[in-house]
Amino acid sequence: MNAYIVAAVRTAGGRRNGRLSGQHPVELAAEVLNAVVAQSGVPPEVIDDVILGCVTQYGDQSRQVARFAVLASKLPESVPSVTIDRQCGSSQQAVQFAAQAIMSGTQDVVIAAGVESMSRVPLGAATNSAEGKTPMVQAIRDRYGVKDFSQFGGAEMIAKKWGFTREDLDAFGLESHRRAIAATNSGAFDAEIVPIAITLADGTADMHVKDEGIRWDASLESMATVKTVLDGGLITAATSSQITDGASAVMIVSEKALKEYGLTPIARIASFTVTAGDPIIMLEEPLYATDKALKRAGMNLSDIDLFEVNEAFAPVPLAWLKHTGVDPQKMNVNGGAIALGHPVGASGTKLMATLVHALRARGGKYGLQTMCEGGGQANVTILEAL
Numbered sequence: 001m002n003a004y005i006v007a008a009v010r011t012a013g014g015r016r017n018g019r020l021s022g023q024h025p026v027e028l029a030a031e032v033l034n035a036v037v038a039q040s041g042v043p044p045e046v047i048d049d050v051i052l053g054c055v056t057q058y059g060d061q062s063r064q065v066a067r068f069a070v071l072a073s074k075l076p077e078s079v080p081s082v083t084i085d086r087q088c089g090s091s092q093q094a095v096q097f098a099a100q101a102i103m104s105g106t107q108d109v110v111i112a113a114g115v116e117s118m119s120r121v122p123l124g125a126a127t128n129s130a131e132g133k134t135p136m137v138q139a140i141r142d143r144y145g146v147k148d149f150s151q152f153g154g155a156e157m158i159a160k161k162w163g164f165t166r167e168d169l170d171a172f173g174l175e176s177h178r179r180a181i182a183a184t185n186s187g188a189f190d191a192e193i194v195p196i197a198i199t200l201a202d203g204t205a206d207m208h209v210k211d212e213g214i215r216w217d218a219s220l221e222s223m224a225t226v227k228t229v230l231d232g233g234l235i236t237a238a239t240s241s242q243i244t245d246g247a248s249a250v251m252i253v254s255e256k257a258l259k260e261y262g263l264t265p266i267a268r269i270a271s272f273t274v275t276a277g278d279p280i281i282m283l284e285e286p287l288y289a290t291d292k293a294l295k296r297a298g299m300n301l302s303d304i305d306l307f308e309v310n311e312a313f314a315p316v317p318l319a320w321l322k323h324t325g326v327d328p329q330k331m332n333v334n335g336g337a338i339a340l341g342h343p344v345g346a347s348g349t350k351l352m353a354t355l356v357h358a359l360r361a362r363g364g365k366y367g368l369q370t371m372c373e374g375g376g377q378a379n380v381t382i383l384e385a386l
Contacts, residue, residue: 003102003252004265005383007040008353009194011250014119016210017196020245021119025054025061026171026295027114028247029069036111036195036249037075041263044074048107050081050130051097053090053114054345057083058126060117061345069115084223085345087089087374088312089274090114091248092348098252098279099269108257113249123243123344144280154282155240156233156311161281162319169239169314170223171336176311177218182337184210188334188361192353199377213242213341239314244341246351248329250356267356270366271297271382275304279376286370286378293368293380303324305364308351310371320370333358347371352381359385 009032014020017109020028029052037044052066066081088095091114098110123319127282136148147293164255176230184350189211217237258265273296275289293367294300309317317336321328334354343350348371355367369382 001103003099005267006263007036008356009035010350010353011246013211016243016247017119018212019208025070025115026072027224029125029134030073032247032249033073035250043278045076045081047109050111052083053094054083056121057120061121088344089371089379090374092371096272108254112254113313114349115247116343117245118243143310155235157235157281158319159315162363166234171313174241176335176338177215180214180339180380183334187375189365191357199356211340214339227333231299240313241337241342244343245342246346248346265386268384271383274379276377282376283372286372290376298319304366304368306367307331308369311338312372
């Protein structure tokens, strides 16, 4: 049985303490739920489930935030929901769980979504490391010989292992902004972005429709002045994903639902996998997850027209390119998280909305999306545009 995407939407990214920071994450999530239902044409009362990714389930994002998102939306209260956390891959995993439900024949209409207000609920807010209240128990420290795992440390390890220089990373970061600028100016994001009504500081109303993190005046000269995150390291804020507020959603249905409700599919979920590896270097797993995913699907890299590789840190997609040998012009064609932001719980379905619409706009057939995740895991999803 096949699982089809009939709508894919996202909010424009909001910078930390920027234009979306006044929006409650429940409200952001409700907006994309409403939009994906409206765009799809699915009767809201037939939705079997909402699977929503959220990483920092604390404060405004606590108490099973997916349920609150449904209650704040136009969906009937009879629609169930669940919140999941696979770190940065949370909403990509939501897609894969939704597809499993559709393909098993147990459900026919499922929304996969994600939300993260990193301004209101900072990453790590749910952990009190100062008091030792973390999941990093002694058995793990003994097994791996480290006090804790570090994404910054992992990114630095990847840069060193694959032989990248500071100049390589800065050049990649600049290209992310250049592509995002070109995509914005060409209207490439128009089909996927849900306008969000906001109130400005002076009390006037406005609509948030453009990704706020893009540096329109970015240059290699300005990037070269940014201090490294770690002493003696290569990674800077300019070559890292941006702290971002946002939400996104994808509507996934069965063939039965397509026929019953007269829906038009825009993509088919062709194959997917999730893998795990070294939690110390951590962010390298997308390289090997891609190999496994293609083998599982019986496909080659040459079969794929476009790739989305999350730009958590510049060395991750750069290492992925070096490992796979893929043409850089096929990866992150509209920019990535360095320019557009990384609202961690929402990034999976955010990237998927961008990938689906980019494939269709360019006449491509297959797209592959992969995401590095805290703890050394990675999701890979392969789509067929229709």
